[in-house]
Amino acid sequence: MRKLLSIIGLSALLCSACSKEDDQIINLETEGKATITFDAAFGSQDFAINKDFTSGTKTLNFSKFRYWVSNVALVNSKGEEYKVPSSYFLLEETGALAIQDGAFTYPATKRESIELKNIPAGDYKSIKFSIGVDSKFNDNLSLQTGELSQLNGMTNISWMWMTSYIFTSVAGKVTESGLAKNLLVETGVNANYKSIALDLPAIVHISSAKDSKIMLKADVEKSLDGIDVVTNPIVGASKPTVMSAVAVNYSTKVFSVTSVN
């Protein structure tokens, strides 16, 4: 009987040995959270849909502003990069959208922030991200990660004939000298996938101690910089040169860091 008990005791020991216990934490600071806000603006004004904005001699009124932010990375003061896994986010401010020629409706949505979790504790000096979807995922719509989906209208019928996500999409109306035109400026296809690196105005310490915040400005007016939207109100795959100029605007002018906390 004693033997039996000792065997049971041994087995209990064995069992606890193979059950997983949390590692002892020596460092009090653990991985932290950061919220990145892409605050949409039109020049110096806050962006809103269904509101008139003036740009030179033109008046613009938008119905949507949508774009993919992907492959987000944070660079620490030692120059080490932390790549956020599966980071594919749809940022947007849009009214309700008829998807697939009205097969279903995508609800009105405003989404300007992404929350990054489990970032290694440390001092971070810059942020990297891309606008659009990299070729691995852009070339095969069945490979989905992050928020990539066919259900949100960032691939549409005419684009599905050519495999690509819509990387950025701005729609609305442009009026000049009393003449109004529908506006739809979109980018897509691998050549227009652009990466951006922005230095933060101050080092951001990320850890479990607090939720860090990085505020960016996303300037819709800058995305149309140098594009005569009265002459070219519809920009997309059929206007590759203008489309590429818009994509360059996104990578060089649209985004800036306004504050960190």
Add this chain to the structure above:
Amino acid sequence: MCNKYAFSRISAILLLVLIISACKKATVLEPLSPVLHAIQLEVPVGFPVLVDNPDNPLTVEGIELGRKLFYDVRLSRSNKISCASCHHQNLAFTDGTALNHVGETGTTLSRHAPALFNLAWATNGLFWDGGSKNLESQAFGPLTSADEMHQNLSELETELKQESDYARQFKLVFNEEVRSANVVKALAQFQRTLISAGSRYDRYKRNESDGSLTELELSGMALVNSKCRSCHSTELFTDNSYHNNGIDARFSDEKEGIYEGRFRVSFDPADMGKFKTPSLRNLLLTAPYMHDGRFKTIDEVLDHYAFGIKNSPNTDPLLFQNLGSVGIPMTALERKAIVAFLNTLTDNDFTSNKKISNPFN
């Protein structure tokens, strides 16, 4: 007593084993789902090598699921149209119509339903202009297009989830619930198994007993080899590339560039009016011909190549076979021989193969 002692010792050991194995199960992550059977396609003799597709590996179960989906009318919005509505097995998965209007809106389509076979090798773009980069992405086109199946993808997921067989199959094959991304993956798996290499020509090439070609067919083969094989190359009888074969001299930019061929997706002026080379295999089953089905018979096609080619800046130089002028000259006898040879490329084993036929019948 001794016996009793022995018994309790055995039971103690058993208990120990049980406890250890129980706690082992909790820490070692082993898939508990039934095993998937991975398979590799058999490459027919003389066919080009196949490139692996690690993003969507073939399994027996995935192919079976894809076959079911291919023939299932629930893939369309009205639950009346399946992939097979425009791709009939007995016609090498084409539909015998120039431009059909069986889609949800009843609108006549702008392009002819292409034949479906040997698609595992079609890695240079799909659709007549090659805009789709793989079979998986391609399937979203007809599935969602208003003039074809016009399916709401989230509704499709809901509909398929309601059927326990589908729910089980998706879980088994993709270890996930029903998702539209997995619907197109399964469809692609099935389509990659549509291999056609069983024609009389193939049996002749493999020196099989019933694989003889007549004198006329052999001379037709030689003619095809010398006049047509630059584009209809390899044992696939297509280069899977894009050519302007002179069926038009001008290419309207109407309807989102549907008439502009590959230019529509590449925006390279050199691609104006280029369309994908279809295979010559099963040719006599796949009338009418060209991307818009404008030629009703193989005779009309040969007429075109003999004296109908329109010369534009993009007309393919390979078509200048008439002492430097455009056209492929053929005598009446040569045409007869060419048609006789093309006839030997019909694969009746393929069109009657039960493994790829409608599983609902």
